[in-house]
Amino acid sequence: MKLGFLGTGKITSSIIEGLLKSKTKFNQIIISKRNVKNSRFLKNKSKKIKIYENNQDIINSSKWVFICLTPKVARNELQKLKFRKKHIVISLVSTISLREIKKSCNPSKNIFKAGPLPFASSCKSPTIIYPKNKNINNFFKKLGLVVNPKNEKQNDHFWVMTATMATYANFLAELHKYLVKNKVDKINAGEYLYEFSAGLNELIKHEKYNFKKVVSDLQTKKGINQQMLNALSKKNLYKQLNLQLKKIYKRIKKANDQG
Numbered sequence: 001m002k003l004g005f006l007g008t009g010k011i012t013s014s015i016i017e018g019l020l021k022s023k024t025k026f027n028q029i030i031i032s033k034r035n036v037k038n039s040r041f042l043k044n045k046s047k048k049i050k051i052y053e054n055n056q057d058i059i060n061s062s063k064w065v066f067i068c069l070t071p072k073v074a075r076n077e078l079q080k081l082k083f084r085k086k087h088i089v090i091s092l093v094s095t096i097s098l099r100e101i102k103k104s105c106n107p108s109k110n111i112f113k114a115g116p117l118p119f120a121s122s123c124k125s126p127t128i129i130y131p132k133n134k135n136i137n138n139f140f141k142k143l144g145l146v147v148n149p150k151n152e153k154q155n156d157h158f159w160v161m162t163a164t165m166a167t168y169a170n171f172l173a174e175l176h177k178y179l180v181k182n183k184v185d186k187i188n189a190g191e192y193l194y195e196f197s198a199g200l201n202e203l204i205k206h207e208k209y210n211f212k213k214v215v216s217d218l219q220t221k222k223g224i225n226q227q228m229l230n231a232l233s234k235k236n237l238y239k240q241l242n243l244q245l246k247k248i249y250k251r252i253k254k255a256n257d258q259g
């Protein structure tokens with residue numbers, strides 16, 4: 001298997017680190033010189049990783065081509081690049097539609113959208129794959145869970161979830177800041193919050209993803225959990241969250257409709 005990556009940024013680095021950790025078999029990984037620091041770092045991890053300067057050379061030497069460029073750069077580059085029928089193209093670009101990628105990568109008919117997350121580096125990433133394909137699924141299963149949306153609309157809704165990573169992390173960052181401000185050791189505070197979220201995740205799984213039950217079970221009548229949840233709900237925190245989820249969906253849909 002010869003894998004080529006256009007763009008050597010955050011997500012490419014995470015995928016490659018995860019692949020190496022998971023001991024996935026591959027003949028060669030070809031990465032772009034851009035970014036220089038990242039490509040050097042990755043190359044030092046395996047003899048099978050090669051750096052090419054030119055995007056067309058990466059494509060010509062690969063069977064699977066991963067598009068890991070930001071939307072504007074991807075649109076610009078794809079206009080100049082030539083694909084062949086043999087290519088399997090996996091686009092990670094959130095706001096370019098499958099239709100647009102298909103047009104740009106003609107005559108290849110094997111075009112997919114994939115949405116892995118940075119936790120792919122520790123093989124703990126849920127990855128959205130659309131349309132469903134056994135080989136692509138098996139590849140990303142090495143990096144964690146794979147979900148296959150039933151249609152493009154569902155695919156867009158799953159991608160909305162990927163927009164919440166930083167907000168989710170920032171919630172924990174605020175709790176951490178609170179503890180540290182109150183003179184708790186930074187590492188102790190971090191370890192406590194890590195176990196807190198890991199335990200919560202386990203509980204959700206144990207309750208078979210009945211989130212409503214978990215939220216209810218975690219509150220004692222007139223207790224401190226109920227006080228916090230009610231206060232934040234009254235301040236429209238969750239209303240705002242829902243509003244922003246809809247806005248992100250609209251942005252993703254608009255980009256897809258334009259393609």
Ligand SMILES: NC(=O)c1ccc[n+]([C@@H]2O[C@H](COP(=O)([O-])OP(=O)(O)OC[C@H]3O[C@@H](n4cnc5c(N)ncnc54)[C@H](OP(=O)(O)O)[C@@H]3O)[C@@H](O)[C@H]2O)c1
Nearest residue numbers: 007008009010011034035068069070071092093094116118
């Ligand atoms: N990060 C995530 O969690 C995540 C998850 C799923 C999907 N995605 C999608 O994946 C794509 C990349 O995201 P990212 O977070 O990895 O972004 P990023 O860290 O900014 O990576 C983009 C890479 O493209 C390189 N680049 C810029 N112009 C180029 C060109 N003309 N030819 C070749 N390479 C070029 C950049 O190099 P320089 O640094 O030298 O400019 C950089 O290495 C985006 O479309 C994003 O929506 C990201």
